[in-house]
Amino acid sequence: MEEALGSLGMTGMGAAARALTTPADKYTNDQNLELGWAVKAYHHAETYFNLASSVDNRMLKLTAQDDEIYKRFRECFPDLKIDVIDPEDLKSAPAKLKWRPFCNEFEGLVEDFNYGTLLRLDCTEGYSEKNSIFATRIQFFAIEIARNREGLNMGLFKKQDKEGSSS
Template identity: 45%
Template structure:
C-alpha cells in the first residue's frame, strides 16, 4: 500500500539531483543563447510577462530603488533570509496554477552585467528566475549581457570558420 509522498522526509537521491542539475544547466544555456539572438527588451519568456513584470515591481519595490541596483546585482543573502524566503514564497504561490513548472530549479546570474559562470550563478525557483529576468529585460538591465553573448557567438563562429579553412587547405 503506497503512502503519500512526504517531501520533508524524502531522501536526496544523487541521480535525481544530477538530473535536476543537468536540466538547470540546459535551461541556462538556452536562455543565454536566446539573449545572444534576441535583444532582451524584445524577449518574451511566458505568456504572462506583463503581469509578472508589474507584480514583481509592485511586490518588491526595492528592485526599483537606486537605479534598480538590487535587480542588477542580486543579494543572495537577502533572498535566503527568513524575510526573503517568506516574501518569495508568497509571490511564487500566486503562480502555482498559472505557470507550468513554477517551482522547478533554475540557475540565475547574480550580476546582470556578466555571463553565467560559477561565481555569478545561484540556484533559484523558476518563478524567481522569471520575475527577475523579465524585469531585467524590460528595464534594459540585460543589454550588456546581450552584447557579451553576441560577441562570444561571433568569436566562436570565427574560430569554427578558421578551423574549417585549415581543414580545406590541408586536403
C-alpha cells in the first residue's frame, strides 16, 4: 500500500487526499458518461430481446457460466417469481442483502457482472419505460437464464414466429 502511494508522488498524493476528503455531494455525474452508459444498456437490452425473440430460447446460452449462474440463482432464490418481477424483490433493503452475496460470487467470472443494465419486469412484454428496471448485469443474466430454461420466454419466440409467418 505504501509503495502504491509513494509511486503517486507528492502531486498525486495531494490530489488523492483532496479527492478522499471532498464530500460526496460535491461530486457531479458526467452527463456524457451517463448517456454513454444508457446507450450501452439500451443496446444490450435490444440485442438480447431480438435474440430471445428469434430462437427457441430454452437452449439459448448467454454466458459460458450459464449452468453455474442458474444453479446458484435457484439455490439462493428458489421461490422468486420471475415471470413478472416485483421491483421490491430486487431493490428493497432485505432483497439487496440477499442479492449482494449472490452477485459478488460472479466477480471475475462474469465480465462486467456489476454493470447496470435493463431488465424486463414482465417476461411476456418487450422493453418499455413501464416494463423495464435497472439491474446489475448478473441479476439480468440470472433472471433471463432462468426465464429461458423454465420456458417463460417462449412466448416471445412464438409471438415473433407467428407474426413472421403471417406476413
